[in-house]
Amino acid sequence: YLYGGIYPIQSQSVDNLGQALSIVFDIANPEMARSIISKTPYTPYGISSVYPQMPDIKPYHNDAVWPFVQAYWNIAAAKAGNILALNKGLAALYRAAAFFGTNKELFVASNGDYRGTAVNSDSQLWSAAGNAAMIFRIIMGMTFEPDGIRFAPVVPPSFTGEKTLTNLKYRNATLNVKVTGTGDRIKSFTINGENNDDHFLKGNVKGNIEILITMADNTIKPQEINSQPQAWMPATPIVDWIGYKGEIRNYSPGISYGLTVNSTFLDQITTPVATFIPDENYSLMDIVPVLKETWSGFSCKPFEYIPAGSLTVVNADKIGKTGTSFIKDKDKASRFIELSPQKNTDVTFKVNVDSGGDYLLDVRYANGEGPINTENKCAIRMLYINGQEAGAIVMPQRGIDEWLSTGFSNMLRIKLKEGVNELSLRHEIDNMNGTVNTALLQYVRIIRQ
Incomplete structure (x- = not known):
């Protein structure tokens, strides 16, 4: 994403809700989707809302796993065909629900605990909805369309046995759905005992509907998953400007600072003083900290230059x-x-x-x-x-x-x-x-x- 005002710069951190939604809504093509799911750093207790984290900020969006973000990530992982990422994502949700005894609003990404967050709550509706969606949208593979429900389950090999969803009220019908086996290919699909090769339930059905889905137990080709420990970006610079020279008050040796003017990268410095060179145009200068050429932090408030008379x-x-x-x-x-x-x-x-x-x-x-x-x-x-x-x-x-x-x-x-x-x-x-x-x-x- 871009930030910084009228001349924005690209953030070098990732927004994992945004990435998941880009896959869910087909903004990312299939190759992009596979790349996103396989290469994005995946912290031990689930997918962090952002990565890396801001230092000295209590967990909330920072250093946090939000179950509803994890749920979207799981849907995206299933769509991208990354069974390892999906399995880890389901485990993250079920671990949290089991240990906490409720659907917490969030939990700390670096230690897996719900304590220590800036704000939290029990029985959080979006967390509960995310957990329920794992049954509806992944294990049962249900996509709700205007004319009915399309079924395409994705069942990790660890989810053996019979999976059942009973007494689901759908328009003028009551559905009971049973999925047996694992994999992402359907071997057989019946509605009230009759074969249905379209794997589609029309929306005008009435009464009690029994759906039986038998998976092919096929092996899903594994893709990579980038499991990483939690990481923190360098601190946002605090800069005092006198004229066209800015002193970085929280300068730290070992951190370099990228200088960008009007969205264009100019230079990288390793000293605590940045210099702006004015010209005849309105300009914004950003100063971005970089730790060991690996983690980029956020720019300070841009230095604003307004030419005389403009x-x-x-x-x-x-x-x-x-x-x-x-x-x-x-x-x-x-x-x-x-x-x-x-x-x-x-x-x-x-x-x-x-x-x-x-x-x-x-x-x-x-x-x-x-x-x-x-x-x-x-x-x-x-x-x-x-x-x-x-x-x-x-x-x-x-x-x-x-x-x-x-x-x-x-x-x-x-x-x-x-x-x-x-x-x-x-x-x-x-x-x-x-x-x-x-x-x-x-x-x-x-x-x-």
């Missing part, structure tokens, strides 16, 4: 009526416009530029509706330029009641015409919360490219 700032008082009850100091409150589902749902203002062309736009805002690491109260507004939709402005919460803590939204690439342009921020999109969608707008930045 920045236009439109303050809140030029956009609309200022003031908010979220800030008690009236003088400070007058620096903001309150954007909520009830107030200023459509603010429109004008910007005059000397030349038409490509620009960048973001907003400085505050959102004190919740903490930075959880909840769902990110404020979202659609930006319109001269009546045309230009993209979404995203303003995540920055801390509980932190209405004076400001930061920048995402940045959009926009086009402006020479002279006067009309810009609008409109409340047209619901967030996950559905009710709370509030931010305080301090100013809008427009940067000529």
